[in-house]
Amino acid sequence: MSESGGKPAERKGAARRKAALDPRLAEYRGVWVFVERDEQGVHPVSWELLGAARELADQLGTEVGAVVAGGAEESLESHCRDAVAYGADRVYQTVHPVLAGYRNEPYAKLLCELVKKHKPEILLLGATSLGRDLASSVATTLETGLTADCTELAIDRESRALAATRPTFGGNLLCTILTLNYRPQMATVRPRVLPQPKKDHGRSGQIQKEEIDLSEEEMVTKLLEFLPHAGGDRLDLSLAEVIVAGGKGLQRAANFSLLEELARALGGEVGATRAAVQAGWVDAQRQIGQTGKTVRPKLYIAAGISGAIQHRVGMESSDLIVAINTDPNAPIFEVAHYGIVGDALILLPLLTRTVRGQAVAAKTIGLEVYSSS
Numbered sequence: 610m611s612e613s614g615g616k617p618a619e620r621k622g623a624a625r626r627k628a629a630l631d632p633r634l635a636e637y638r639g640v641w642v643f644v645e646r647d648e649q650g651v652h653p654v655s656w657e658l659l660g661a662a663r664e665l666a667d668q669l670g671t672e673v674g675a676v677v678a679g680g681a682e683e684s685l686e687s688h689c690r691d692a693v694a695y696g697a698d699r700v701y702q703t704v705h706p707v708l709a710g711y712r713n714e715p716y717a718k719l720l721c722e723l724v725k726k727h728k729p730e731i732l733l734l735g736a737t738s739l740g741r742d743l744a745s746s747v748a749t750t751l752e753t754g755l756t757a758d759c760t761e762l763a764i765d766r767e768s769r770a771l772a773a774t775r776p777t778f779g780g781n782l783l784c785t786i787l788t789l790n791y792r793p794q795m796a797t798v799r800p801r802v803l804p805q806p807k808k809d810h811g812r813s814g815q816i817q818k819e820e821i822d823l824s825e826e827e828m829v830t831k832l833l834e835f836l837p838h839a840g841g842d843r844l845d846l847s848l849a850e851v852i853v854a855g856g857k858g859l860q861r862a863a864n865f866s867l868l869e870e871l872a873r874a875l876g877g878e879v880g881a882t883r884a885a886v887q888a889g890w891v892d893a894q895r896q897i898g899q900t901g902k903t904v905r906p907k908l909y910i911a912a913g914i915s916g917a918i919q920h921r922v923g924m925e926s927s928d929l930i931v932a933i934n935t936d937p938n939a940p941i942f943e944v945a946h947y948g949i950v951g952d953a954l955i956l957l958p959l960l961t962r963t964v965r966g967q968a969v970a971a972k973t974i975g976l977e978v979y980s981s982s
């Protein structure tokens with residue numbers, strides 16, 4: 610070990626963080642977000658990232674940049690204006706026929722060129738399939754550090770570096786990673802982990818057109834056709850405003866219908882733990898947690914769920930958490946705003962009846978009932 614002299618590990622870390630940044634990198638400024646989009650429009654994670662970028666940039670006293678790119682046929686203007694409304698000071702807009710539809714090669718080339726030209730100190734992407742694919746290529750090409758699948762972003766005061774926090778060791782530990790001597794500092798963040806900022810149409814920002822030299826002949830991959838996911842109306846649990854989730858405590862597959870009924874009454878969706886998915890009680894696309902979806906609904910009802918850390922990381926940012934469990938010591942009660950100690954098989958039908966009753970009563974007197982629809 611090079612560091613000796615009996616210094617505590619923490620102080621050694623602090624001393625190392627104070628080390629001056631390589632002068633070559635000191636000129637890097639600005640917090641950038643890659644705006645992910647497809648035929649359906651911009652992925653909401655990009656706006657969530659712009660909200661975080663705004664806060665980070667304000668702390669650093671720098672500006673927020675957004676990268677918006679696409680093919681010649683696409684109208685990118687409204688996405689650029691939205692990026693400003695969500696917090697960008699400057700939007701780097703690139704239009705080129707080769708950029709129609711996502712492919713790793715041209716997009717990685719574009720981001721690398723823009724970074725080399727404008728030198729942002731932080732570059733954020735969504736931890737979506739596209740974002741993960743693109744971020745890793747950009748980071749390896751630029752030979753810089755990338756922290757994937759973060760759940761929290763902050764600025765380390767001593768070093769001014771991005772402190773990117775992510776779960777590790779099967780979700781049992783949270784680790785915060787700093788990229789001290791490489792720029793830009795890159796991170797991908799899961800959708801719905803960060804709050805969506807308010808759209809402020811009064812904000813002003815600059816839209817800057819950027820050229821890129823690309824040729825279709827040089828592209829190895831070809832985009833022949835875009836096929837929307839089979840079953841078009843694929844469930845997007847991460848966007849549900851009400852989720853009624855169940856775990857092993859529901860005891861058998863048939864009891865998941867109790868969750869479905871309550872979810873329907875509340876205008877929400879059914880979610881599940883990995884244990885329930887592995888038991889074959891529910892489809893894997895409904896799994897919530899570290900190896901499933903991250904959700905942030907207005908209301909999360911957890912029925913028969915113990916609250917293992919791997920489940921909690923996927924739901925603990927929900928606005929209101931109600932837990933039903935027979936065990937008063939179940940860890941889920943540590944994150945629940947309201948807890949009911951009792952049998953979910955009895956309580957779920959009672960709740961459904963109460964919600965339905967309220968809906969009927971409210972309708973008769975013309976009130977709106979809490980519902981996502």
Ligand SMILES: Cc1cc2nc3c(=O)[nH]c(=O)nc-3n(C[C@H](O)[C@H](O)[C@H](O)COP(=O)(O)OP(=O)(O)OC[C@H]3O[C@@H](n4cnc5c(N)ncnc54)[C@H](O)[C@@H]3O)c2cc1C
Nearest residue numbers: 856857858882883884898899900901913914915920935953
């Ligand atoms: C690498 C890794 C990744 C993982 N990823 C995920 C993930 O993404 N999502 C996830 O959920 N898990 C994940 N897990 C698994 C996780 O550790 C837990 O095993 C799992 O979340 C437990 O699910 P559960 O709460 O349904 O079951 P249990 O832990 O068995 O809990 C069942 C609960 O139901 C209660 N109960 C029993 N009967 C009733 C009743 N009648 N009414 C009310 N309550 C009742 C019990 O008191 C208990 O608290 C992962 C694990 C690892 C190692």
